[in-house]
Amino acid sequence: MTARTTGERITDHPEAQDITLQGVLEALADPVRRSIVRQIAGARGDKACGTFDIAVTRTTGTHHFRVLRQSGVIRQYYAGTSKMNTLRRDELDLAFPGLLDAIVLAADREAARAAAPH
Template structure:
């Protein structure tokens, strides 16, 4: 299993808020918050085209919200919950109350 390039060492509030401002990206993050495991790119429930979805994943990765790792032919996405919570305590719970 190989890992994709690392997300930013420090998260910037403007980048995170910009990434979460889009409804498609917000829904992708919601799906990750509800998942117990990593989700492959093609397994998200969305109606956007594959190329558009790739763009949304890139924005989320660059903002440091998700990390993507390769496992064979799959690109698996995980939410960087610990890093988000350390940088912005309570943000995910405020957006996605349980």
């Protein structure tokens, strides 16, 4: 499915009841997507696409955000010209209690290992 917008609204988010564990786990299998989720979780609020620290091209980044959105992990919306990102924490916690916290903790540890001198 391709991203579609109607005015300022992004319309290809799954409904909460359509979010599957399989889809969420497949989306979070990629380290770039785990990094995106980690950065949103650590932000003081919603985070604009252009503010993420990811080492991929813009096109590849767009793909990663789309996978996270279409799996139900994040919600995206426009604020002016910025595409904003937020975790669908309440919906994910209801469907899969503790999963998001465990993923963020694991991603934090993964990032710390990568940053440690070898």
